[in-house]
Amino acid sequence: MGRLDALKGFGVTFRTLLTKPVTIGYPEHKTPVYPRFRGRHRLWLHDDGLEKCVGCSLCAAACPADCIRVVAEENTPEHRVSAGERYARIYEINMARCIFCGYCEIACPFDAITLEHSYELSEYTREALIYTKDVLLEPAPKQPPLHSNVPGGPIPPGEA
């Protein structure tokens, strides 16, 4: 190792000082996610307001982390919740155990559950991470941006 090698190292440092950083300044700047990104789950309704989920538990059976709990109940003429014979009276997902693989979405024969794009899911307690059916039926409160606001950043898929 000669003195010249040390100066070469300083040269690299100096040149790097002059280049533009590629860091994305989260949370002020966010990149939108790819279309098939697997984020927070969502339970869907038909247009007439009936739930798509019939409580068949195929999602719970498919889940590798065993984090979905489904308790089904018969639809009665007075109290009809879903479009089929039965509905999911209790539907819970433990997001702390979920691995976001999307197998529940693949397994569902009724397209009742999909994984949307929301990924900002931090909570202060473990109990708050157990999503119940009312939470899952609603769209996520924190939606990721639709378009990129990263200045001079790469153009996200689907734009331009």
Add this chain to the structure above:
Amino acid sequence: MGRPARKRRPEGRAGELSDVSTQIEATSPGAVVQEFEDHGELTVEVRADRILEAARALKNGPSQFTLLSGVTCADFPDEPGRFRLAYHLRSVQTGGRVRLRAWAGGLDPQIDSVTSVWPGADWQEREVFDQFGVRFHGHPDLCRILNPLDWDGHPLRRDYPIGGEEVQFTDAV
């Protein structure tokens, strides 16, 4: 590089106890159960009820084992003592190393805490308690350190179910 190799500590002649065991036996006769040397590492097994005396002898004695590197535990379900604790000691002054071993017992594993001798044992013993359930007498604050405070069971025990804890849901029925 260009430095001379470290001098090895002279090994004891076959049949004699090492310096470490001799020091322990001097202050606490009958404490040393066995000792052996393997791959250049000396291990001294002491009775669990004499661990505190052994600790004091080794720290304050001529070996000056003032540094406790760590307290670890292993679960041997077939052994009568079941939980085998290991105290790894180092001497900053002499460069010496020794492993102190003690069996903490099966059904209700307990042993004296060595925090009064080496304060650094505090969190180490908490971890052993958290993962194995060994209680340390005289520990200033023996509570779980890795797992949630309301956790049931001791995860590193051999009979802890693999993937066994129930996934938590709400209490709705």
